[in-house]
């Protein structure tokens with residue numbers, strides 16, 4: 001499944017990083033602890049989080065993640081948007097809680 | 112090949128820059144993906160520890176035929192009890208740092224897990240030296 005298909009299916013907001021929308025998703029990781037993501041997330045995953053600062057994009061890039069999904073309608077600051085565009089990693093917004101969005105994405109990826 | 116980067120304590124905006132640069136260089140050299148991933152995790156955590164816990168630091172990277180050696184030397188408060196600091200979940204991070212999602216006490220365990228050799232030397236009130244070695248397969 002491509003990031004763009006996930007966006008469409010769940011009505012996610014695309015804040016930035018549109019050039020990465022064609023990338024293929026291999027799975028997902030849910031965490032708000034950055035060292036947890038650093039240690040345990042895997043290449044190709046989407047990262048669901050409530051952290052909105054730009055270090056999130058630095059980590060997504062270092063870990064070769066394909067998208068970051070912000071929960072609860074959280075909006076990213078300008079610095080995070082800029083970083084997402086530089087790295088071509090989509091920064092998405094969901095009008096769902098972490099529990100809900102993780103469940104929905106899990107279901108879509110594991111039909 | 113030798114690479115050097117400076118790190119400023121408290122400067123979270125540039126955290127990850129050395130890791131990102133080293134990752135690019137290792138990719139260009141054709142180093143195996145798994146090894147690059149391990150090095151990136153370890154270096155990032157060492158970098159962020161300087162930003163979060165110390166005053167300033169220097170990253171020195173040396174890439175040889177069969178291995179990469181990364182030294183992260185900081186001027187900072189030092190680590191009073193290294194065994195305790197190595198334990199998963201142990202953290203003295205400030206509230207501000209924790210709010211950002213750092214301070215889970217997972218950085219040093221991540222470094223241990225992702226390096227072939229790890230040596231930490233520290234002096235209270237002076238600073239900390241972290242030496243990490245990864246061998247290429």
Ligand SMILES: Nc1ncnc2c1ncn2[C@@H]1O[C@H](COP(=O)(O)OP(=O)(O)OP(=O)(O)O)[C@@H](O)[C@H]1O
Nearest residue numbers: 035160164196202203204213214215216217218219
């Ligand atoms: N360079 C350093 N200088 C001084 N103290 C350090 C340094 N690195 C680590 N420490 C101490 O060791 C503790 C554990 O470090 P570790 O990286 O495992 O966790 P953390 O940095 O607190 O949180 P996390 O890495 O999960 O964001 C730190 O909270 C700090 O007290």
Ligand SMILES: [Mg+2]
Nearest residue numbers: 159160218219
């Ligand atoms: Mg740490």
